[in-house]
Amino acid sequence: MASETPSAKDRILDAANRLFYSEGIRAVSVDAIAARAGITKKTLYYHFKSKDDLIAAYLASRDQPNLALFRKWFDEAEGELADKVEAIFLNLAQSAHHPKWKGCGFLRTAAELANMPGHPAMKVGAAHKKNFEAWLYEEFRARNSDDPHELSRHVVLLMDGAFSTVLVHHDPDYIVSAGRAARTMVANAS
Structure with missing residues (x-):
């Protein structure tokens, strides 16, 4: 049984969790999160309108x-x-x-x-x-x-x-x- 590939939004949140938690929110750029998630910055901003919204979603x-x-x-x-x-x-x-x-x-x-x-x-x-x-x-x-x-x-x-x-x-x-x-x-x- 094949496992489901996580959605882009889930990959973004996973990357944000790992990077924000390990390095801090100010030290981590949106570019770094997009790269870690394997998506483009445009895709990240499709799911989260700003870094501030992504930070709030990370904590939520x-x-x-x-x-x-x-x-x-x-x-x-x-x-x-x-x-x-x-x-x-x-x-x-x-x-x-x-x-x-x-x-x-x-x-x-x-x-x-x-x-x-x-x-x-x-x-x-x-x-x-x-x-x-x-x-x-x-x-x-x-x-x-x-x-x-x-x-x-x-x-x-x-x-x-x-x-x-x-x-x-x-x-x-x-x-x-x-x-x-x-x-x-x-x-x-x-």
């Missing part, structure tokens, strides 16, 4: 897969709610050991676009962070945690702080430490 394409991975790590973890939350951090720390790991693409993009708060990618990134927080909130609420809103926000802050600190120090143990802190907070709120 990462939203659900990233959230699904966090849910998987949470669901597969044994133990109490606090253990499940810590498992997200422990799995993330394991991922951070991979040589191609560059941290959170949403935070890295936000840092590159910090002077452009109205950029469409900033909205996509903010929505992703809110989606993660909302999912945590629902998990905490369903298990009758004390103040699930504040608890989910604290875990998000620990997660994003861990992402940022690992980028500075290149040491995934910071993610493990943040996971221990999250575990303690969640255990105390249960």
Whole structure:
């Protein structure tokens, strides 16, 4: 059975994902993405009216897969709610050991676009962070945690702080430490 050839749009998004994540959005040209996708720049602009739209689509394409991975790590973890939350951090720390790991693409993009708060990618990134927080909130609420809103926000802050600190120090143990802190907070709120 022959596999389907990805559409031009899918190839463009795949190339954007690989290049933007590994090199940053400002460092990567539209020409480089078109070349990596094996298409012309005209074809790229047929599917995405601007580089800004492509950057937003790149982040949007990462939203659900990233959230699904966090849910998987949470669901597969044994133990109490606090253990499940810590498992997200422990799995993330394991991922951070991979040589191609560059941290959170949403935070890295936000840092590159910090002077452009109205950029469409900033909205996509903010929505992703809110989606993660909302999912945590629902998990905490369903298990009758004390103040699930504040608890989910604290875990998000620990997660994003861990992402940022690992980028500075290149040491995934910071993610493990943040996971221990999250575990303690969640255990105390249960």
